Amino acid sequence: MADKRFHLGWFMNFTPDEWREPFGQGGRPWDGQFYVEMAKSLERACFDYIMIEDKLMVPQTYGGSAKASLNHGMMVPKHDPAPLAVAMGMATQRLGVIATMSTMAYPPFLMARLCSTIDSLTNGRFGWNVVTSAEDLMAKNFGMDRLPPRDQRYEMADEYMEVMGKLFASWDPDAVVLDRDAGIYADETKVRPIDFEGKYYKVRGPLNTVPSPQGRPIYVQAGASPKGRDFAATHADSIVSVASGVEEMRKFRADIRERAEKFGRDPDSIKVMFCVTPTLGETDEEARAKYERMLNSPHFIVDTLASLSAITEIDFAQYDLDKPLPEKLVTNGESGTLDKFQQWGSGKTLKELVVAGGGGLVSSVELVGTPDTVADRMGEVMEEVGGDGFLITTPVLRVSRRFITEVTDGLVPALQKRGLARTAYAHEKLRDNLLDF
DSSP: OOOOOOEEEEEEESSOOSOSSTTOOOSOOTTSHHHHHHHHHHHHTTOSEEEEEOOSSOOOOGGGSSHHHHHHTSSOSOOOHHHHHHHHHHTOSSOEEEEEEETTTSOHHHHHHHHHHHHHHTTSOEEEEEEOOOOHHHHHTTTOSSOOOHHHHHHHHHHHHHHHHHHHTSBOTTOEEEETTTTEEEOGGGBOOOOEEOSSOEEOOOOSSOOOTTSSOEEEEOOOSHHHHHHHHHHOSEEEEOOSSHHHHHHHHHHHHHHHHHTTOOGGGOEEEEEEOOEEOSSHHHHHHHHHHHHTSTTHHHHHHHHHHHHHTOOGGGSOTTSBOOSOOOOSSOHHHHHHHHTTOTTOBHHHHHHHHTSTTSOSSOOEEOHHHHHHHHHHHHHHHOOOEEEEOOTTSOOOHHHHHHIIIIIHHHHHHTTOSOSSOSOSSHHHHHTOO
């Protein structure tokens, strides 16, 4: 019988948990325990990984100030993902933990050392979500006036990844010999400087950490532009995508696989994960009513536009909610997100764009209904797309225990019953579990 299983991940960030809703958690998850509990729940449901998104600034694009972001808890406060990844990883045994860290913020040696350390602490279950950052406000926190243009950022990132690879290879896998009788911990002939000197980076090496269980962490990437897709197809083990419907999902995955083959990679070694925001209920009608309440809540429009403004650096507060957007908006920020938002255009007002998306900025297909209804739809979608899996998330990334339970104790069992999700981990390391099917 053909293996119909697909991979499951969760996309979140270290920001306030759901705090405004009737079943909120209070909005103070800063000791990490809420998210550690979340990681344990996802491991119980046999998710491949949990991924922590990140930004490195306080947004102030929407309305020209930080008011909306701070008042609404949108994109800020946001704590560092790396320590949380360690906490979640050390509280679990099989779940992969992915931290977002920017190539514009970490020197390559520091990044490689941090990744190697966390991969060892988690026994081979760490992944790095590779980002180049997309906000000039971030650049100002790191001694720059503005970010380089997008194409240059990708050129820098390609060289950065070359340095990372050389640093991870600067120790042979068997360099640590632990010969007590001879008093030798590591064989000096198996540890080498890399003496890298490129256009953007100069690193002597070698890395001063032992080889980690995976050799290097899993690389995750979310490139949507042609340059971004080439970068992802060259480097990534898993790719995060938000598409607009099943056909766009299929085209995106096929495009990535074609690019991977062009770069000499096995396309099956790259797992494309499509973001979705399921709305679950005990009946389809109840789920639909919940979905409509979300769209019509007093905060949904502002939360969505404030979030979109932060990542595209376009102030959507300047536009009339009841009129269409200008035909063409361009950005040096996250252009893929902007393009996805604008393609609903066709005369729709700004408010209609947000509502028509229904959280669609982070959802590739609409999933509304009972666990069985949604599970059936996810199976149909994956069959049409060809693979590889879904990243569960929420429209503005805030999460509650209620929603986690709906997914882990409702949706996942429905998927498992249909043979669509794993019921047990086959391996200890994240890379092996990703490649299992």
